[in-house]
Amino acid sequence: MSVTMSVTLNSGGVMPLIGFGTFKIKGKELVYKVLDAALAAGYRSIDTASVYRNEEDIGESLKELLPKYGLKRQDIFITSKLGPKDQGCGRCRQSCLQSLHSLQLDYLDLYLIHWPGTQGMQPGDARHRDLRLQSWSDMIKLQTEGKLKAIGVSNFLQHHIDDLIKATQHNPAVLQIEYHPHLIQRGLVDFCISKGIHFQAYSSLGTTTDHNTLLTDPVVSTIAKQRGVSLARVLLRWAVQRGIGVIPKSTDSDHIRDNMDIFSFSLSDEEMVSLDQLDTQSHLCWNPSQVL
Numbered sequence: 001m002s003v004t005m006s007v008t009l010n011s012g013g014v015m016p017l018i019g020f021g022t023f024k025i026k027g028k029e030l031v032y033k034v035l036d037a038a039l040a041a042g043y044r045s046i047d048t049a050s051v052y053r054n055e056e057d058i059g060e061s062l063k064e065l066l067p068k069y070g071l072k073r074q075d076i077f078i079t080s081k082l083g084p085k086d087q088g089c090g091r092c093r094q095s096c097l098q099s100l101h102s103l104q105l106d107y108l109d110l111y112l113i114h115w116p117g118t119q120g121m122q123p124g125d126a127r128h129r130d131l132r133l134q135s136w137s138d139m140i141k142l143q144t145e146g147k148l149k150a151i152g153v154s155n156f157l158q159h160h161i162d163d164l165i166k167a168t169q170h171n172p173a174v175l176q177i178e179y180h181p182h183l184i185q186r187g188l189v190d191f192c193i194s195k196g197i198h199f200q201a202y203s204s205l206g207t208t209t210d211h212n213t214l215l216t217d218p219v220v221s222t223i224a225k226q227r228g229v230s231l232a233r234v235l236l237r238w239a240v241q242r243g244i245g246v247i248p249k250s251t252d253s254d255h256i257r258d259n260m261d262i263f264s265f266s267l268s269d270e271e272m273v274s275l276d277q278l279d280t281q282s283h284l285c286w287n288p289s290q291v292l
């Protein structure tokens with residue numbers, strides 16, 4: 001089964017189906033090294049966030065690396081996110097402009113509200129809804145000004161997204177959320193398809209932990225052995241084969257290269273189903289279901 005390597009967003013922009021994740025990658029030397037490896041391997045999309053505290057290092061590194069690869073700004077798709085402490089009218093705008101400044105960019109290809117809630121409030125606080133609507137309005141304005149090419153959300157569930165759409169009639173371009181064979185969010189995927197929202201998975205490889213349950217899963221391992229590919233490639237291919245975007249993170253140049261090689265093979269229907277059957281609804285990161 002062939003898969004396209006990019007997706008056209010409802011905003012009109014084109015986003016690569018695979019991007020490079022940068023959570024927990026900090027410090028100029030390391031950021032430069034991994035972005036060098038990622039660009040050499042063919043990644044053209046980079047995922048960051050103000051809370052990752054690496055935007056400045058990414059901006060500096062890209063300034064040096066793009067010429068090395070004969071690339072221009074428009075050849076790279078850059079995503080950043082509004083931190084949960086900066087929700088609300090004005091604060092969102094200021095935080096977005098700060099991200100642009102740190103990254104040394106005139107525009108972001110995609111900007112996401114990182115979390116449906118606001119930092120420092122209880123999950124059931126009724127103010128979360130108002131504050132994220134205010135952020136969304138700021139983002140719509142920034143988009144009309146050309147500073148954001150596309151806007152979207154992260155860690156939002158159906159009711160959070162429905163709220164935004166009802167209040168503003170402006171559908172997010174992307175939902176970025178945890179999704180892998182141990183946490184399949186089928187209802188949410190179907191909802192996003194129905195609204196023209198691109199679904200992008202994070203933590204596809206089981207996140208950075210000493211107890212990685214996905215990269216040690218026996219079913220994933222069996223498929224990987226039979227196919228002669230790594231477990232990581234099986235996990236990433238499982239998502240992209242359904243049109244779901246992935247943003248694997250790695251600091252190892254062999255892994256960075258390996259993770260990019262997911263368009264040269266496909267999984268059979270039987271393999272897809274056996275991976276689907278691994279769903280245990282296990283969250284490796286945060287669970288937004290309590291956020292009002």
Ligand SMILES: NC(=O)c1ccc[n+]([C@@H]2O[C@H](COP(=O)([O-])OP(=O)(O)OC[C@H]3O[C@@H](n4cnc5c(N)ncnc54)[C@H](OP(=O)(O)O)[C@@H]3O)[C@@H](O)[C@H]2O)c1
Pocket residue numbers: 020021022023024047048114154155176177201202203204205206207208209215230232233247248249250251252254255256258259285
């Ligand atoms: N919006 C959100 O709230 C949110 C939350 C979490 C993540 N994200 C985004 O999603 C990205 C990816 O998620 P993640 O950071 O949780 O981690 P991930 O991509 O699921 O897993 C990263 C781990 O997998 C290992 N790994 C990578 N490639 C491998 C390979 N080919 N073989 C073996 N091990 C491999 C890495 O180790 P090595 O370094 O040794 O390769 C690292 O320990 C993040 O970096 C971030 O950009 C967003």
